[in-house]
Amino acid sequence: MGWVILAILFLAAIWIVWTYNLLVSLYHRIQNAWKQIDVQLKRRHDLIPNLVEAVKGYMKYEQDTLEKVMEARSKAVASRSVKETADAEGLLSQTLGRIFALMENYPDLKANENVLRLQEELTTTENQIAFARQYYNDLVMRFNMKQEVFPSSLVAGFFNFKPAEFFSIPEPERATPRVDLKLTA
Numbered sequence: 001m002g003w004v005i006l007a008i009l010f011l012a013a014i015w016i017v018w019t020y021n022l023l024v025s026l027y028h029r030i031q032n033a034w035k036q037i038d039v040q041l042k043r044r045h046d047l048i049p050n051l052v053e054a055v056k057g058y059m060k061y062e063q064d065t066l067e068k069v070m071e072a073r074s075k076a077v078a079s080r081s082v083k084e085t086a087d088a089e090g091l092l093s094q095t096l097g098r099i100f101a102l103m104e105n106y107p108d109l110k111a112n113e114n115v116l117r118l119q120e121e122l123t124t125t126e127n128q129i130a131f132a133r134q135y136y137n138d139l140v141m142r143f144n145m146k147q148e149v150f151p152s153s154l155v156a157g158f159f160n161f162k163p164a165e166f167f168s169i170p171e172p173e174r175a176t177p178r179v180d181l182k183l184t185a
Contacts, residue, residue, distance in 0.1 A: 016155055019146075023152070029139050030143055033135050037132045054118055058106050058108060062102050082166070082167055143164050
C-alpha cells in the first residue's frame, strides 16, 4: 500500500514539473515571438521616414498627411505594452494607407523607382508583421488556455502565471473596406 501512495506522489510530482516546464516554455516562446514582431516593426519604422522623404517633393499639398504619418510613427516607436503597440501600429497603418491612396493622384510619384521600391519593402514588411502577429497570438492562446484548463490551472495558479495579452487589431482596421466598382465616364 505504501508503494502505491509513493508511486502516485511520484507521478503527481512529475506531472507538476512537466506542466510547470510547459508553461515556462510557452511563456518564453511568447517573449521570442514578441521580439520577432518587434524586429519587423523596427524595420517598418525605419522605412517610413525614407518613404515620406521620397514623396515629400511630389506631395507639396499633402504636408498635413505626411506630418500625421510621422506623428503616428513616433507614437508607435514610443509604445511599450502589447495593447499600446497594437493601437499605435493600427493608427500608423491608417495614415500610411492615406499616403498610398494619395499617391494614386501623382503619376510621376507612381513611376518613381525609389518610391516603388520603398512601397514594395513596406508591403513585404506588413506581410511579415501579419505572420509574426498570427504566430504570437497562437502562442498566447495556447499559453492562456493551458492556464485555464483543469488540472493545469492549479499549477498555473500556484506558480502565479498570468495570462498573456493578445496583439489585437484596433477597431477601425476591423471594418470591411468599401469597394466602388462603378465606372465613370
